[in-house]
Amino acid sequence: MAKVWIADKMSSRAIEVFKSRGVEVDYKPGLSDEEKLAIAGDYDAIAVRSSTTLKGALLDAAKRVKVIGRAGIGVDNVDVQGCSRRGIVVMNTPFGNTITTAELAVSHIVAAARMIPQASASTRAGKWEKSRFMGMELTGKKAGVIGAGNIGAIVCDRLKGLHMSVFVYDPFISDERASAMGVTKVETVAELAETVDILTIHVPLLDVTRGLINADIIARMKKGSILVNCARGGIVDEDALYDACKSGHLRAAALDVFENEPARENKLFELDNVSFTPHIGASTDEAQENVAVQVAEQMSDYLLSGTVSNAVNVPSLSEEEQRLLSPYMLLAERMGSFMGQTMKPGYSKVNVCFEGKAAGINRKPLINAMLQGLLSQSMEEVNAVNAGMLAKDRGIELMESACENSEHFATLIRLEVEGDEGQRCVSGTLFDEARPRFVSFDTCEVEIAPAGNLIYFQNEDKPGVIASISSVLAEAGINIGDFRLGRRENTGSAVALIQVDSSPGENILTKMSELQHVQAVRFAELGSI
Secondary structure (H helix, E strand, O other), X not given: OOEEEEOOOOOHHHHHHHHHOOOEEEEOOOOOHHHHHHHHHHOOEEEEOOOOOEOHHHHHHOOOOOEEEEOOOOOOOEOHXXXXXHOOEEEOOOOOOHHHHHHHHHXXXXXXXXXXXXXXXXXXXXXXXXXXXXXXXXXXXXEEEEOOOHHXXXXXXXXXXXXXXXXXEOOOOOHHHHHHHOOEEOOOHHHHHHHOOEEEEOOOOOOOOOOOEOHHHHHHOOOOEEEEEOOOOOOEOHHHHHHHHHHOOEEEEEEOOOOOOOOOOOHHHHOOOEEEOOOOOOOOHHHHHHHHHHHHHHHHHHHHHOOOOOEOOXXXXXXXXXXXXXXXXXXXXXXXXXXXXXXXXXXXXXXXXEEEHHHHOOOHHHHHHHHHHHHOOOOOOOOOOOHHHHHHHOOOEEEEEEEOOOOOOOEEEEEEEEEOOEEEEEEEEEEOOOEEEEEEEOOEEEEEOOOOEEEEEEEEOOOOHHHHHHHHHHHOOOOEEEEEEEEEOOOOEEEEEEEEOOOXXXXXXXXXXXXXXXXXXXXXXXXXX
């Protein structure tokens, strides 16, 4: 019988689920580090929330563990890479607390607009300051939502219910998806800040989102507007927020998260027009029960039947499958990564076609690897397991087809992506069943290894283009390693891929794009093979 250790405080419903499925369970939260080390090796699975850190010595001691379940979204307290190396599946529960977190954000918006925390404190102190607490009516106002994933989409729906006009910044939703949600999509955070009366944040903390709401963005917000952050600390520049709230540029702000937590000291606490909660986005009875039940069900499924749900690391493959799929996985990931780096986000449809030998292999890992490459530039914790789920959450339609015959190659994979920029396509094959190659771009036959620094450009098929492009690179001291050309028959246009030894800066790419007869220039970093 499989044996599970629940290492953190969790709803008793998790215990009930495990027992009902025939899984032995020990509920032992709050142990000391020494006590945890002493028992970790006795279990096949460990369920945690955020208190227990499964890293280092404790993870080393858990020699029997096959699966770790995190009752919640974030897995910062789990060494995911270490688990992957050990063959341990790490699962989270991405949907259990989405409604609760969304509702907290909306609550903060309402409370900030009506100054409820301040009015409550004043009334409790025996004052009756009706004239002091003049609020803002939400009906008819413009709300801005940064991030339209699981939580952000719910916030949009709730704000529409308050009869607000909702504007969204999320580079990973298409115009079609935005229309279906009944929101207006904007192209930049700056545009959103300048447009709305209330701005609320629902994106993860990544390199690209750290400091996203900085002094410049806050200055662009309307005077008298409101800022709410129930996502992650570090996304908002707290010094800039302090200045804007103290000066009265912002009417109010509300924070559930902080750059440094626990936030026992923060100069924002000095300001009467900023309200706070102690990172309680997931803190409701319903949410805690939901994540407990979900993690117990997922872990039981894996222990009893090997079924994997909501894993955040790559699942194990048999040795034979790994050997067969390895070159295909690399090709698929590079195809997706190339498209993700050379095509503007806002994807609405992904169509993958497998031809020849590729039609007869296990295609799901390849599709997930392709989606991982496509979405990984700016999206939260994307990997080969959860990429399909994240694509679905963004309203991206996935289509797959297979054909046992291929016109020119023994094996071929074609990736077509549709979105705000129209339709783009890349095809790839394996030489000698081992060496990945790109073989066409947007119906133009061009063959090159999917590796290194690739400059992709489209141009009118006129004399002098190659010379001018080469001159720009030479002047910048950038060496060309490979140069592949292709023509689109009967169109007067051409495509080229240049493999260079070093990455060109934005100024070099801009200079190339401004050359005569050049229609588009894109760049992708694909790593080594």
